[in-house]
Amino acid sequence: xxxxxxxxxxxxxxxxxxxxxxxxxxxxxxxxxxxxxxxxxxxxxxxxxxxxxxxxxxxxxxxxxxxxxxxxxxxxxxxxxxxxxxxxxxxxxxxxxxxxxxxxxxxxxxxxxxxxxxxxxxxxxxxxxxxxxxxxxxxxxxxxxxxxxxxxxxxxxxxxxxxxxxxxxxxxxxxxxxxxxxxxxxxxxxxxxxxxxxxxxxxxxxxxxxxxxxxxxxxxxxxxxxxxxxxxxxxxxxxxxxxxxxxxxxxxxxxxxxxxxxxxxxxxxxxxxxxxxxxxxxxxxxxxxxxxxxxxxxxxxxxxxxxxxxxxxxxxxxxxxxxxxxxxxxxxxxxxxxxxxxxxxxxxxxxxxxxxxxxxxxxxxxxxxxxxxxxxxxxxxxxxxxxxxxxxxxxxxxxxxxxxxxxxxxxxxxxxxxxxxxxxxxxxxxxxxxxxxxxxxxxx
Numbered sequence: 001x002x003x004x005x006x007x008x009x010x011x012x013x014x015x016x017x018x019x020x021x022x023x024x025x026x027x028x029x030x031x032x033x034x035x036x037x038x039x040x041x042x043x044x045x046x047x048x049x050x051x052x053x054x055x056x057x058x059x060x061x062x063x064x065x066x067x068x069x070x071x072x073x074x075x076x077x078x079x080x081x082x083x084x085x086x087x088x089x090x091x092x093x094x095x096x097x098x099x100x101x102x103x104x105x106x107x108x109x110x111x112x113x114x115x116x117x118x119x120x121x122x123x124x125x126x127x128x129x130x131x132x133x134x135x136x137x138x139x140x141x142x143x144x145x146x147x148x149x150x151x152x153x154x155x156x157x158x159x160x161x162x163x164x165x166x167x168x169x170x171x172x173x174x175x176x177x178x179x180x181x182x183x184x185x186x187x188x189x190x191x192x193x194x195x196x197x198x199x200x201x202x203x204x205x206x207x208x209x210x211x212x213x214x215x216x217x218x219x220x221x222x223x224x225x226x227x228x229x230x231x232x233x234x235x236x237x238x239x240x241x242x243x244x245x246x247x248x249x250x251x252x253x254x255x256x257x258x259x260x261x262x263x264x265x266x267x268x269x270x271x272x273x274x275x276x277x278x279x280x281x282x283x284x285x286x287x288x289x290x291x292x293x294x295x296x297x298x299x300x301x302x303x304x305x306x307x308x309x310x311x312x313x314x315x316x317x318x319x320x321x322x323x324x325x326x327x328x329x330x331x332x333x334x335x336x337x338x339x340x341x342x343x344x345x346x347x348x349x350x351x352x353x354x355x356x357x358x359x360x361x362x363x364x365x366x367x368x369x370x371x372x373x374x375x376x377x378x379x380x381x382x383x384x385x386x387x388x389x390x391x392x393x394x395x396x397x398x399x400x401x402x403x404x405x406x407x408x409x410x411x412x413x414x415x416x417x418x419x420x421x422x423x424x425x426x427x428x429x430x431x432x433x434x435x436x437x438x439x440x441x442x443x444x
Contacts, residue, residue, distance in 0.1 A: 047288050047295035048409070054097050054286045055297055058083045062284075063401040066303070073279040073303050075218045075242075075255035076101050096289040104300065105280035106219030107208040111172035111310060115140045124227035125202045131188065138184040142168045153183035172310040173209055176200065210405070211308045212280035217262055218242070218255045220275065228274055234266040241265060280304045281405070300406035307405065 061083040066073050079086045083099060091097050108121070115136050122132035134151055141149030149155050159166050169178065179189045179200070189200040206224045215224070217238070225235055242254050256262050256277045263272060280303055287296040 044293060044295060047290060047293055048297070050092070050095060050290075051286050051288045051295045051297040051409075054083075054099070054288060055284060055299060057087060057089065058099055058284055058286065059299075059301065059402060061086050062301075062303070066401075070257075072257070072277070073282075074216070074257060074277055075279075077254050094290055098287045098289075100283075100285040100287070102283040102285070103216055103219035103279050104208050104210060104282060105212050105278075106216045106221070106224075107206055108215055108224065108274065109211045110207040110209060111143075111211050113207070121206055121224070121227045122199075122203070124223050125199055125206070127188065127199065135185045135188055138182050139179075142178075142182045142185075143170065143172050145170045149183070151184050154185075155183075158183055169313065171313060172211075174310050174312070175209070176204060208281070209309070210281055211310075213304070213306050214276040215274055216279055217259065217272070217275040217277060219279070229271040230266065231270070234270050237265050238262070278304075281307050296410045298406075298408045298410075299404050302403040302405050305403075307403070309405070 058080060061080045062073060065078050065080055065086075069078060073080075081099065081101070084091055084097070108117070113121075118136040118139060119129075119132045122135055123129055127135065137149050138151055138154035141147050141151075141154050152158060156168060159168060166181070173179075180186050180194070189197060189203070191197055202223065205221055206227070217225075222235060225238070226232075230238075241252075241256075259272060259275060259277050262275070262277075281300065282303060283298060283300050285296065285298040287294065289295075
């Protein structure tokens, strides 16, 4: 009996040990997962601050280069392509940093383009002449208050007969997604499944929804230059000048400092009326990586003050001064609560907001927060909020050199877009050239 009892005790003890081991393993697994999540969150927060610091460094370098180079920014080759090298500040140990710059003002401001210019651009991107005319006609009718489309699918009556009736916007585009709504145009910019076509992606690389001065010829694409009347020889001369591997005259930078340099290079022929030599609006993207953690911040920076964006239309349901049937203002003119400005091209646009200390200027879509009081020697401040303190100035604002128009952050994997058909290459043609496009007439 004693032996049987001893055997039973041993079995019970072994079962208890097994259960305890399973519970301990489960507890360790749960804690490991929670610890990994907490560690990743800490890494993201730390990398976010690193990314913002790197962005500040890039903007500081751009501001300094602009101040010493005739108050102009032309191209990353001026020195801001590598802010750490320019500033002589090493990257923090263990941190990988990558800077990317996309000149938004290297595109044509879509709100300022007339019908013929849109036709030339679409033709240079591969559309047949007739199709380019139809798409341009529909787009102009969508944005213009007076123009009526000659295409049946893009008339006001066609929009009213839709399953969900609506009216044309009668203002410049605020998003490329609006093209899904425009008759005729939607059939070329999106395929049957609603995915963007190559034409739309090429079009986005050539036009901007923001309004600014002339296009920066230093960063303009080949298709854009050809669509504006330059030929292949002139384009090759410009690219050879920009290519650092080619032989250039000593002391001549790989970018144009004044537009007269372009004219001297390409000759008398070729229109340069839409081009200048400097950046007005630019995306600055900073990616920082440490171990497996990564953070990317992107800021759309207004280098010059002539940048505007199309204002939102008033809601007829909440604004009594807007006629719900016609969409026009009655005798009582609607006055938005936010001050708006009208550009020289007649485009009503919302003003940009200066970026303050701690990224709290309102340019990021977040509510403005009160910035901490900063002691900033030698910075021009608002006299109403500044006091002298031992030779220094105390204020809650900073005289920031640029304006932040848009802001985005990404701590995850990059977005995956639908692959394009590699058998459908982009066809770049000059206006007036015979049609030899390899793309079908209806870009689907």
